Amino acid sequence: xxxxxxxIATLSKKxxxxxxxxxxxxxxxxxxxxxxxxxxxxxxxTLLRCMAFLEEPTSGSIEIEGEPLGFTGTGSARRRQSPxxxxxxxxxxxxxxxxxxxxxxxxxxxNVSAAxxxxxxLPRAEAEARGMAQxxxxxxxxxxxxxxxxxxxxxxxxxxxxxxxALDPTIMLxxxxxxxxxxxxxxxxxxxxxxxxxxxxxxxxxxHEIGFAASVAHTVCFLxxxxxxxxxxxxxxxxxxxxxxxxxxxxxxxxxxxQMLR
Amino acid sequence: MSFDFAxxxxxGPQILAGLGVTILIWIAGTLLAAALGFLVATARRFGGRFxxxxxxxxxxxxxxxxxxxxxxLLYFGGPYIGLRLDxxxxxxxxxxxxxxxxxxxxxxxxxxSVPTGHVEAAACAGFSRGQTIRFILLPEMALLVLPxxxxxxxxxxxxxxxxxxxxxxxxxxxxSAIGSQQYAFVESLVVLALVYWxxxxxxxxxxxxxxxxxxxxxxx
Numbered sequence: 001x002x003x004x005x006x007x008i009a010t011l012s013k014k015x016x017x018x019x020x021x022x023x024x025x026x027x028x029x030x031x032x033x034x035x036x037x038x039x040x041x042x043x044x045x046t047l048l049r050c051m052a053f054l055e056e057p058t059s060g061s062i063e064i065e066g067e068p069l070g071f072t073g074t075g076s077a078r079r080r081q082s083p084x085x086x087x088x089x090x091x092x093x094x095x096x097x098x099x100x101x102x103x104x105x106x107x108x109x110x111n112v113s114a115a116x117x118x119x120x121x122l123p124r125a126e127a128e129a130r131g132m133a134q135x136x137x138x139x140x141x142x143x144x145x146x147x148x149x150x151x152x153x154x155x156x157x158x159x160x161x162x163x164x165x166a167l168d169p170t171i172m173l174x175x176x177x178x179x180x181x182x183x184x185x186x187x188x189x190x191x192x193x194x195x196x197x198x199x200x201x202x203x204x205x206x207x208h209e210i211g212f213a214a215s216v217a218h219t220v221c222f223l224x225x226x227x228x229x230x231x232x233x234x235x236x237x238x239x240x241x242x243x244x245x246x247x248x249x250x251x252x253x254x255x256x257x258x259q260m261l262r
Numbered sequence: 263m264s265f266d267f268a269x270x271x272x273x274g275p276q277i278l279a280g281l282g283v284t285i286l287i288w289i290a291g292t293l294l295a296a297a298l299g300f301l302v303a304t305a306r307r308f309g310g311r312f313x314x315x316x317x318x319x320x321x322x323x324x325x326x327x328x329x330x331x332x333x334x335l336l337y338f339g340g341p342y343i344g345l346r347l348d349x350x351x352x353x354x355x356x357x358x359x360x361x362x363x364x365x366x367x368x369x370x371x372x373x374x375s376v377p378t379g380h381v382e383a384a385a386c387a388g389f390s391r392g393q394t395i396r397f398i399l400l401p402e403m404a405l406l407v408l409p410x411x412x413x414x415x416x417x418x419x420x421x422x423x424x425x426x427x428x429x430x431x432x433x434x435x436x437x438s439a440i441g442s443q444q445y446a447f448v449e450s451l452v453v454l455a456l457v458y459w460x461x462x463x464x465x466x467x468x469x470x471x472x473x474x475x476x477x478x479x480x481x482x
Binding site: 052054083084087090091093094095097099101102103104105114115118119120160163164167 | 377379380382383384385386387388389390391393397398401402404
């Protein structure tokens with residue numbers, strides 16, 4: 001039996017004395033899209049950041065394709081991985097941030113090809129050819145020479161997606177990728193993400209785009225106050241929300257839509 | 263009374279030699295100060311809380327005491343602890359250490375100016391810490407760090423004049439010696455002021471050129 005893309009076991013996370021994730025266990029199957037939804041402060045972004053070891057779990061474990069991430073062993077036998085080992089396991093993951101986090105001193109092509117050159121040691125020409133192919137994939141070949149400050153938010157986020165894809169990850173993590181964008185620019189980013197999902201990329205997406213979650217996700221996870229309350233197919237989650245807290249959360253979305261019609 | 267610059271300028275070769283020592287100590291001292299300051303800032307940023315705290319003390323002392331007192335302590339106080347230095351090495355070390363404290367603060371601000379997310383993006387792209395410093399943090403902070411770094415270089419140039427007091431044969435010592443020999447004190451001071459000013463303007467010009475070269479990526 002092959003390991004799932006990500007296996008999270010009894011994960012808890014504290015910031016100081018505040019428990020932000022409580023005892024979360026979850027398996028992300030390969031080739032599927034998993035969306036994390038929930039109100040602000042529910043811990044969904046923290047959970048996603050744990051999957052890239054940008055946050056250290058206080059307890060519990062995360063495995064990427066069967067390999068431990070960040071720590072080896074559990075409990076008192078837990079040891080931190082060496083930086084090189086962490087980089088190797090993390091290499092399977094591509095991360096896309098809410099604030100894009102492009103490097104402002106590099107062009108779009110520079111952003112996409114930097115790690116290929118500096119980390120993977122490819123010759124410049126080859127790194128740039130690969131980078132250009134990724135920019136082409138997100139529809140930004142013509143913007144290759146632009147700096148981030150010269151691009152719109154939606155374009156910056158597409159460059160960020162291309163930057164992550166250039167390193168051939170098997171899993172893509174998205175942390176509220178459209179929350180910093182106005183509705184007009186949200187569409188172009190979601191289109192790129194839909195295409196990626198259609199290719200069979202394993203994706204974990206923290207999102208407030210309920211429509212995207214409903215139409216693209218294989219699994220929707222609902223978090224509230226650091227607990228994973230519910231995870232199931234989008235049909236089950238959205239059509240018949242039996243969990244009162246989830247019902248309440250979804251109602252706020254419906255309310256907002258209704259208010260617009262008034 | 264009348265000014266007679268001819269008696270000063272007649273000693274051109276001597277003045278040039280002094281100017282040479284000034285420029286040498288200034289450039290070497292500034293480069294060493296910037297390098298040392300960068301190391302201190304990097305250690306404070308990545309070395310954990312203890313290293314940060316341990317390094318903050320010398321930085322505060324160096325920034326909180328006059329440069330003249332520091333070089334007197336080094337040159338005249340050094341022998342008491344077995345540290346006997348010739349004037350030029352003493353001056354170079356004094357200037358480098360003094361400047362390093364300020365450069366450490368400049369680079370510390372530079373590190374802080376780079377958003378955490380940019381470093382996280384580098385970590386996710388597989389950059390090691392050293393690669394992140396070299397390819398992300400340093401170039402990203404360069405534009406912000408350059409103006410205060412050049413400003414500090416200019417301050418260090420002017421501070422080299424104090425090295426005359428520990429008998430470093432730099433320009434201030436040379437020219438004021440000529441001034442006293444020739445009874446032309448004011449003239450020597452005017453010549454000194456003009457030469458320092460010219461050097462400062464030259465440094466500022468280089469700084470502006472560097473800034474323009476760096477500012478292509480369109481962030482303030």
